[in-house]
Amino acid sequence: MKDVANEAGVSRGTVSRVLNGQPYVSDEAREAIEAAIAKVGFVPNRAARSLVMQSSQAIGLIVHEPHSLFVEDPNIGSILLGANAALSEADYQLSFMIADTTRDIERLARYLSGGLIDGVIIVSARVGDPITRAVADLGLPAAFVGHPRDIGDAAYVAIDNRGAAREITNRLIGTGRSRIGMIASALDRDSGSDRLAGFVDALGSRFDPQLIEPVPLYSYSDGQAGMRALLERAPDIDGVFASSDAVAAGAMDVLQAAGKIVPDDIGIVGFDDSSWATRCDPPLSTVHQPAGELGRAAAESVLRQLRGEDPGTSGRVLDCPVVWRASA
Structure with missing residues (x-):
């Protein structure tokens, strides 16, 4: 900094004011400093700045899912x-963390307590999640993607999983199934349980619990396993709501291997509007989940x-419209 000055x-x-983005610096001085930085090759020492400012300029994104x-x-x-896009604009670094095993969770709790990150975004938290408890105990600024029921007044951004599941199930019913x-899938977290609740809402008195097949994850292989179990138990089934597009893709492959024609014999719908939906044959009717917007909104919260402002996302729910294609 002395060389730059x-x-x-x-x-x-x-x-220092220029480096920290502070006001009260003339345009002429700012331009001279930026030219001097380029000439002398100055790079701020982030570790030293963290010690002085008690800020790491890093935000953790924790995903509680299997590898x-x-x-x-x-x-x-x-x-x-x-x-990452939102954090980059604010000159913050994203630190990506995976919580798969109990060992991962314990390691992350120790890491969070070390002052190496300034705040966290938490994805796929469950009720009673130890990561949630660790963040609350440390008092870290946090935002959840999704809305576990035990996060109190913590900031979150989410979609209306229940309402969207109800809407697409009604569309499936409307095709005459x-x-x-x-x-x-994933009934241990709010997204999975809410999608099931929306399905039950739509069917009302026609709901048959024997036609529900719970599976652990939003995965292609779980879609295959779930569809095989449903076909074995109810060979006359003529409609399926798969709780994610990956699950739906696995289910469609099993149906087609069994000689079933989609959508003539069985209509199938998914959830996410991901690349899985357009790779399916026929293309998958689904719910559009604005995943990128969810990540940006959580980071902005x-x-x-960190700036001492209202997080502005507590209770914020983004739109998730049905996207209707040929699979139903």
């Missing part, structure tokens, strides 16, 4: 990219908290 002909205090799902679920990547089942 000497080269630009200004004080070190003026250099296997990262290959299959495009939503995770879209949430990450949306969050009478024996409609569901492959219900954490940044507002």
Whole structure:
């Protein structure tokens, strides 16, 4: 900084104000400092700045999902990219963390307590999630993607999973199906349980619990397993709501291998409007989940908290319209 100040002909205090994005610096001085930085090759020492400012300029994004799902679920990547775009604009670094095993969770709790990140975005938290408890205990600025029921007044951004599931199930009913089942994934988190609730809402008195097949994850292989179980138990099934596009793709492959024609014999719908939906044959009717917008909104919420502002996202729910294609 001394070299930059000497080269630009200004004080070190003026250099510091420019580096920290503070006001009260003339355009002429700012231009001179930026030219001096380029000439002397100055790069701020982030570690030293963190010690002085008690800020790491890093935000953690924690995804509580098995490693296997990262290959299959495009939503995770879209949430990450949306969050990273917002943080990059604010000159913050994204630190990506995966919580798969109990060991991962314990390691992350220790890491969070070390002051190496300023706040967190949490994806796929469950009720009673130890990551949620660790963040609350540390008092870190946080925003959830999704809305677990035990986060109190913490900031979150979400979609109306229940309402969207009800709407697309009603559309499926409207195609004349009478024996409609569901492959219900991830019932241990709010997204999965809310999609099941919306399905039950739509069917009302016609709901048959024997036509529900719970599976652990929003994955292609779980879609295959769920569809095989439904076909074995109810060979006359003529409609399926799969709780994600990856699940629907797995289900469609099983149906087609069994000689069923989609949508003539069985109509099928999914959830996410991901790349899985357009790769299916026929293309999948689904619900559009704005994953990138969810990631951006969560990141902006954490940044507002760090500035001492209202997070502005507590209770915020983004639109998730039905996208109707040929699979039903």
